[in-house]
Structures are given as C-alpha cells and as structure tokens.
Amino acid sequence: MKKDIFDILLEISEIMNSVFNTDELIPQILDITEKFLKVKRVSLMLTEGDYLKIISATNLPVNYNDIKVPLGEGISGQVAKTGKPVIVNNENVCEDELGYQAKSYLSFPLKVREKIIGVLNLTDKEDDFFGDKDVKIAGYIASQCALAINRFTLYEEKKKAEHLQVIGKFTSSIAHDIKNLLQIVQSYIELMEIEMKGDSEIKFYIDSICTEVKLIHGLTLDILDFANRQIALQKSKVNLKEFLEEIKKHVDILLKLTPVTFELKFSENIEFMCDRDKLFRVFFNLINNSLEAVGENGRILFEAYLQDGNLIFIIEDNGKGIKKENLNRIFDPFFTTGKLKGTGLGLAVVKEIVEAHNGDIAVESEENRYTRFIVRLPVG
Ligand SMILES: Nc1ncnc2c1ncn2[C@@H]1O[C@H](COP(=O)(O)OP(=O)(O)OP(=O)(O)O)[C@@H](O)[C@H]1O
Ligand SMILES: [Mg+2]
Structure with missing residues (x-):
C-alpha cells in the first residue's frame, strides 16, 4: 500500500527529532532522502564564505573532501545564490553538482529564515522523474535539515563559548600566580646585583635574566589585563x-x-x-x-x-x-x-x-x- 504524503512527512519529522547531534543528523538526512525519494545519489553541501562545500554524500564516484563549488556556479551554486530550487526531469543528459551526467536532478536550498546555509542535491530518481509529491517531500526534508543544522550549530557555539570562558578563567588564575612568583624572582635578582659588586660578565648574565623575567612578567600582565577587559x-x-x-x-x-x-x-x-x-x-x-x-x-x-x-x-x-x-x-x-x-x-x-x-x-x-x-x- 502506498503511503500517504502526511504519513511520510510525519515519519521524517519523527526521525529528525530523534537525533541529538550533527554527527548523527547528517547520515540520517542522507538515509531519509534515499529511502523516501528513491534516488541513486544524495549530497549535502554547506556554505563556507563564497563557496559550497560537500560535507556528506552517498554514492559519489569521487572523493569529495576537498571539493568546493563557488556560489553562483553550476546548478547547486545557483541554488545557493538565488535560494530557488532547481528541478531537472527526464532529460537525456543533465549535469549534477559536480558535473556528472544524470537524467533527473533536484537541488534544494537549505534556508534558515532568509539565510541560505547550504544545498541538498538528489541525483537520478529511480524512474527518472520527480513528481509533485517528491518535490514536496524533498522541500520538507531540506527545511527540516536546515532547522536541525542551525539548532545544533547554535548549541555547539554556546558550548564552545562556555568552554572558552572556563579556559579564560583558568589561564588568568595561572597568569596571576606566575606574576606574583616572578615578582619574588625579580627581588632576588636585584639582591644578587647588590651583593655582586664588580664582576661585569656575571653582571651581564644577571641583567639578561632580569630583562627576560621582566618580559615574562609583562606577558602575564598582558593576559590579566586582557582577561579583565579593563585597564x-x-x-x-x-x-x-x-x-x-x-x-x-x-x-x-x-x-x-x-x-x-x-x-x-x-x-x-x-x-x-x-x-x-x-x-x-x-x-x-x-x-x-x-x-x-x-x-x-x-x-x-x-x-x-x-x-x-x-x-x-x-x-x-x-x-x-x-x-x-x-x-x-x-x-x-x-x-x-x-x-x-x-x-x-x-x-x-x-x-x-x-x-x-x-x-x-x-x-x-x-x-x-x-x-x-x-x-x-x-x-x-
Ligand atoms: N614590527 C613589525 N613588523 C612586522 N610585523 C609586525 C610587526 N609588529 C607586529 N607585526 C604583525 O602583527 C602581528 C600581531 O602582533 P602581536 O604583538 O599582537 O602578536 P605576536 O607578536 O604575533 O604574538 P606575541 O606578542 O604574543 O608574541 C604579528 O604576528 C605580526 O604579523
Ligand atoms: Mg608581539
């Protein structure tokens, strides 16, 4: 029995909602797309500056790790630039996101509000033709995918900021202790200088140590000033x-x-x-x-x-x-x-x-x- 489109959309959203991090999310998206749309190849690209980078794909005949597509170039580049999906159906020959030949091809933008964060590409539908229902399902997967990626990115950025804050506190407490210890070292060096009258070679070494200690001391003060964000x-x-x-x-x-x-x-x-x-x-x-x-x-x-x-x-x-x-x-x-x-x-x-x-x-x-x-x- 053929599934109703609403059942399919429900199933997709249940699968997407059961994922808790980006590492699980990406393979799920590719799986869902292959399963519900019956295509030979799927690729997920995310924008990075002026480029699209493939971050995951199924059945691509090449290693895609270093492949970057400039925004505006090729079908996926156009989709990322204009935010409009492209559907190619039943053609004798068309080219997919990497210039490979295909008979049918669908490229959907991943949008969060009006911002385009990537593109989902589907190549070679089983029967060479994407129907209205396929386009609706692909659009739904792309929108769910964009929302999930955005949600996880925000979460990871927040975690990173918290981590940096902890490192910042830790570093400034170490810098603070080093600064105090160096002050003691500096005082001892000054005492040595007073005791050590005359020997110019040793005096040069002491002066050098003094200068280096002053530099390290300055560095610890830099870190403290920076951590305090006020001078x-x-x-x-x-x-x-x-x-x-x-x-x-x-x-x-x-x-x-x-x-x-x-x-x-x-x-x-x-x-x-x-x-x-x-x-x-x-x-x-x-x-x-x-x-x-x-x-x-x-x-x-x-x-x-x-x-x-x-x-x-x-x-x-x-x-x-x-x-x-x-x-x-x-x-x-x-x-x-x-x-x-x-x-x-x-x-x-x-x-x-x-x-x-x-x-x-x-x-x-x-x-x-x-x-x-x-x-x-x-x-x-
Ligand atoms: N006199 C200079 N000549 C050439 N480049 C310079 C000069 N002063 C600063 N720079 C450039 O500016 C950058 C930043 O300088 P900054 O003093 O903030 O950091 P740093 O010297 O790299 O690291 P740190 O001060 O922690 O040792 C340097 O890495 C260097 O590229
Ligand atoms: Mg410097």
Missing part, C-alpha cells in the same frame, strides 16, 4: 629621559647577542603623567615585535618628541613589514602570523593601554621595507 591605570609623574633610558638599557641587553642595532632619539625632556609599568610594556612589546621582524641588517629606531601638546613616540624597523590586507587586523586579539608561540595579544593590549591614556596608535608599513608604529599620548 586600571596607576599614574605617576614620569621623567621622559629616565623612562626612555631605562627602556634602552633593557633593549640593549636584549640585543647584545644579536646583530640588530637600536637607536634612541629624543631632544626634549619633560615630566608627564602615565602608568609607567604599563607604558613600559607598550614600548617593550612594540620593540620586541620589531626585533622579531628584522633580519641580519636589522635596525630599530625609537624616537620621542613633543608636538602640539602631545608626546609622539615612533618605533620603526627595517624588517619584513606587514601585508596590506593584515594592516587593519594586527590590533585584533589573537591575530598573529609566522610565530610558533605568538599569542597575538601583544598589540591588542598595547592599543588598550594607549587608549586608556587617551592616546592613539597608528601603523604604517610596506612589505619587506619597513614598519612604523606611531603612538600619540596627550601630555596634559
């Missing part, structure tokens, strides 16, 4: 000359065993209000990035001058530069290129600290030529 400034009066010379002292130690040259340029001296430790981290982060970007004949210039009531700091290097398309992404948290252990937090924190001082930061760069960061801080 609390502790401002004090700072002498520009002393501040710049302290930075130079640490940078010189950092560069001692490298061929890179560092030049500090400033002509005026003033006193200004700022969070000295945080501003130190700003320039140390920027100089460190320059150091990582330059090669054999590396040169880093650090310049400070007064202009219209602002302190302008320039950090310039002759390193590999920044690709044009990355220039507006480098301040994004977690954006990092070409480094194994880069967190991509350095510049995000730099920007937050500068802006907390009511200043701003800009970048100019040309690939394989130079990179220049310009930090502006109001003096008042």
